[in-house]
Amino acid sequence: MDPVGVSYLPTDDLAFRWIPGQSPISLEDSVKRFYLTLGGLLLVGAALLPLACSYPPSYPPNYGGPSTNTPTPTATVPPAAILSAYNGGSGFQYSSTGTGGPAVTSPITISVGQSVAWDASNSPIHTLYIDNGTTCFMGSNGGLGNSSFPVTYTFEATGNYLAHCGIHGNCNAGASNQSCPSSGCTGMAVTIHVQ
Ligand SMILES: [Cu+2]
Numbered sequence: 519m520d521p522v523g524v525s526y527l528p529t530d531d532l533a534f535r536w537i538p539g540q541s542p543i544s545l546e547d548s549v550k551r552f553y554l555t556l557g558g559l560l561l562v563g564a565a566l567l568p569l570a571c572s573y574p575p576s577y578p579p580n581y582g583g584p585s586t587n588t589p590t591p592t593a594t595v596p597p598a599a600i601l602s603a604y605n606g607g608s609g610f611q612y613s614s615t616g617t618g619g620p621a622v623t624s625p626i627t628i629s630v631g632q633s634v635a636w637d638a639s640n641s642p643i644h645t646l647y648i649d650n651g652t653t654c655f656m657g658s659n660g661g662l663g664n665s666s667f668p669v670t671y672t673f674e675a676t677g678n679y680l681a682h683c684g685i686h687g688n689c690n691a692g693a694s695n696q697s698c699p700s701s702g703c704t705g706m707a708v709t710i711h712v713q
Contacts, residue, residue, distance in 0.1 A: 595632075595633070597632070597633045597634055597635035597670055598626070598628040598629075598632040598633060598634060599614050599622075599626050599628070599634045599635070600614065600634075600635045600636075600637055601613065601614055601622065601634065601635070601636050601637070601640075601681075601708065602614075602615075602616050602617045602636075602637050602639040602640070603617065603639045603640045603644050603683075603706070604616075604617055604618070604619040604620070604621055606619050606620065606621060609686055609688075609705055609706070610644065610683065610685075610686040610705070610706045611686075611705070611706055612636075612681075612683075612706060612707070612708045614626070617639045622708055624707075624708050624709040625678065625708070625709040625710060625711040626708060626709070626710050626711065627711045627713060628673065628710060628711070628712055628713075629712070629713060630673065630674065630675060630676055630712055630713070631672065631673070631674065632672070632673060632712075633670045633671060633672040633673065634670070634671055634673070634681070634710055635668055635669065635670040635671075636667055636668060636669050636670075636681075637667065637668045638667050638668050639667075640667040640668075640669075640683075641665075641666075641667040642665045642666070642667065643665075643685060644667075644683045644684075644685065644686065644706065645657065645662055645663030645664060645665045645683065645684035645685065645696075646663045646664040646665075646667075646669065646681060646682075646683065646684070647663040647664075647680075647681065647682050647683075647684060647687075647696075647697075647698040647700060648671055648679055648680070648681045648698075649679065649680055649698050649699035649700060650677050650678065650679050650680075650699070651678065651680070651699050651701070652699060653699065654698035654699055655671070655679075656669075656671060656681075656698075657684065657696075657698045658698060659696075659697055659698045659699070660694075660696055660697065661696065662684065662696070663683075663684040663696070663698070673710065673712040675712065676712050676713055677712055678709055678710070678711050678712075679709070679710040679711075679712060680699070680700060680701070680703065680707060680708075680709055680710075681707065681708050681709075681710060682695070682700055682703045682705075682706060682707035682708075683695070683705070683706035683707065684696045685706075686705045686706035687700065687703045687705050687706050687707045688703060688704045688705030688706070688707075689701065689702055689703035689704075689705070689707065690702050690703075
């Protein structure tokens with residue numbers, strides 16, 4: 519008996535690992551238990567690892583996670599030509615080089631699917647008509663043409679198209695600038711050849 523009453527202190531490895539309410543185990547069993555527990559925890563961790571890596575869940579697809587299908591911005595195809603209202607002193611014409619001219623030379627040749635734009639310098643008086651000789655695509659026969667600029671028109675079929683101004687087109691010998699389809703325009707007009 520220890521004189522200071524600490525005789526319960528362990529004197530061997532069995533007592534050293536004694537926990538009240540449990541049976542004492544040997545040092546060897548204790549080590550085994552430690553490694554078994556450690557191994558078990560590692561197995562559980564390994565099993566949970568894929569879950570952690572796949573969080574957030576893959577369903578619904580990419581919900582809340584990094585997007586793998588980033589939308590591709592629609593490519594903006596510039597017009598094949600941009601036509602301005604140009605007044606060279608002898609009346610208005612279209613120019614493809616800005617309001618300073620010179621007047622554009624017909625025809626403008628573009629490919630199917632390309633577009634031509636009329637910029638804001640056409641606003642609002644140079645009302646626009648576009649036809650292919652038989653069908654009017656912008657404006658209407660005897661009615662007002664488009665008066666909102668800038669405006670872009672995409673040509674979806676091959677052919678020759680006429681674009682003209684409802685005031686300065688000088689079409690049909692100046693008799694009817696607001697005709698659509700039109701012909702014989704010698705003023706503010708341009709032929710667009712779509713190939
Ligand atoms: Cu005009």
